[in-house]
Amino acid sequence: MSTVAAVETPAPALPRAFWALWVCQLVNRLGSFVQPFLVLYLTQDRHLSAGTAGAVAAAVGAGSVASQLAGGWLADRVGRRVTMLTCFFGTAAALIMLGSAxxxxxxxxxxxxxGLLGDLFRPAVQATVADLLQPGERVRAYGLLFWAINLGFSVSTVSAGVLASIGYGLLFWINAATSVVAGLVIWAMVPETRPALDEGSSRRPLLPVALRDTVFLLMILLQIGYATIYFQGYSTLPLAxxxxxxxxSTYGLVIALNGVVIVLVQPFLGRRLARFDRPKLLAVSMLVVGLGFGIGAVVHEWWGYGLSVVVWTIGEIGFAAVIGAVFADLAPVDLRGGYMGMSGMAFGIGTVVGPLxxxxSLEYFGPTTTWLGCALLGVLIFVGQYALAPALHARAAANAATAA
Structure with missing residues (x-):
């Protein structure tokens, strides 16, 4: 995997609007109290059955999957800024409605x-970063956003437990308040960045273009494969x-290593990751995640599972830093938001396929086969992603020439 620069050079300053997005992501995640505690709220406060509570949580997930596609479409058609404002202010109202229902x-x-409003901002944020920054700066920027999300979520999961002991209603109001604050940050500091079309041109419909884009569709399949592996950490791992x-309690401590490693390691890796060939780095990151889960086939103690989490978290850091940049390079300029939305929807599909x-597999074939299956799938998507590298480079060059 070749590097793009051999000499240490000062990193260019990121624009003010990017740091506003960073603050927005941090604030939004600091207040993300409701979703992790939704099932507990519904069963303990509303006295619903576990099955009904799980189905309600699934409704949030269904809205989130639809949100990715809708958010990408709105980001291209209406604008990035309006989409993000609709997300944050609308989510605040929806949270209050849910808490009082x-x-x-x-x-x-x-x-x-x-679910539908809560994730509208994701493709809009991804597209805005691509609009604001040159291709060489995007890996560092996406990595910093990933770090902000995990930093905020690490704090929120701890504080939410304390707040829940006071009353679940407080979770809804504080979550809504942080969503409003995030919206105000966008309102005050983030301009509209959607690229203007040439005079007389109209925006192309997303799906007819995307469904004819073979490279993009293969990337979507690879991302579903990656997400299928990744979400074993939150479904199969605790059962194993x-x-x-x-x-x-041991699972809680082991999975907490994921957030700890991200918060401590990612800031030091971000700029270094930007030097590598992006499609190939993505392939290697997918492989590391698969092999990290594969460690589960040979361990049975807490420290072994902890080692597994640390290994696949390193791969996750690389994946999260580069996946947005790869899709930004791949997407046509006029459909950047839509491509980002479909990428997010693919990851959402993985959240369904992975746990199932x-x-x-754990029930019918046992843990050894399950974890070896993760490693094998990691190898397969590594090969597929690595093979796509030349096509992705060619597309990036063509899009850069078009933008210029």
């Missing part, structure tokens, strides 16, 4: 709207550890 119909509707006689595949 009493009938099941209202709870279902509010949960879906929270329980099968080895380890308590749930992993838990059923």
């Amino acid at each position: 009493r009938s099941m119909l209202t709870i279902w509707a509010a949960a879906f709207v929270v 550890m329980a099968g080895d006689g380890l308590p749930s 595949a992993g838990t059923n």
